Amino acid sequence: MTTESALTPDSSVTFINVFEIAADELDAFVEKWEQRARLMRDKPGFIDSRMHRARSSDSRFQLVNVSRWESQEAWEAATADPDFASRTRAAREETRQPITPNPAVYDVVVELTAP
Numbered sequence: 001m002t003t004e005s006a007l008t009p010d011s012s013v014t015f016i017n018v019f020e021i022a023a024d025e026l027d028a029f030v031e032k033w034e035q036r037a038r039l040m041r042d043k044p045g046f047i048d049s050r051m052h053r054a055r056s057s058d059s060r061f062q063l064v065n066v067s068r069w070e071s072q073e074a075w076e077a078a079t080a081d082p083d084f085a086s087r088t089r090a091a092r093e094e095t096r097q098p099i100t101p102n103p104a105v106y107d108v109v110v111e112l113t114a115p
Helices: 023-041 072-079 082-093
Strands: 013-020 046-053 063-069 100-106
Touching: 013 072, 023 046, 023 063, 023 082, 063 072, 072 082
Parallel strands: none
Antiparallel strands: 013 063, 013 100, 046 063
16 A cells, blocks of 8 residues: 655646436447547547446436546646637537536545555
8 A cells, every 4th residue: 555645737637527327328428528538539648548337227317427637737738728628518519418527636535455
């Protein structure tokens, strides 16, 4: 187990966005999300990204995106891209029912690995 108590501004960050979305909107949203994620993949500082889908349709958060970036600054620069911003806005507006994203950037404070 590793606990990181002093975080530096140039340390890597994890961006997590959990989505509240209707079950009938999932497939179309994921397809468009993948297109937007490909824009991010080519940005400086991008490490990786995964979209997770709930196994139960009863889950409040049907989708969870976890992306890692080399730094907060790299993530901020990438998300400031006007093309990305317009595609993200369009994705929210194209649905019949509201999609509620819950985005934030996180630092690792505890990490466990298999022995």
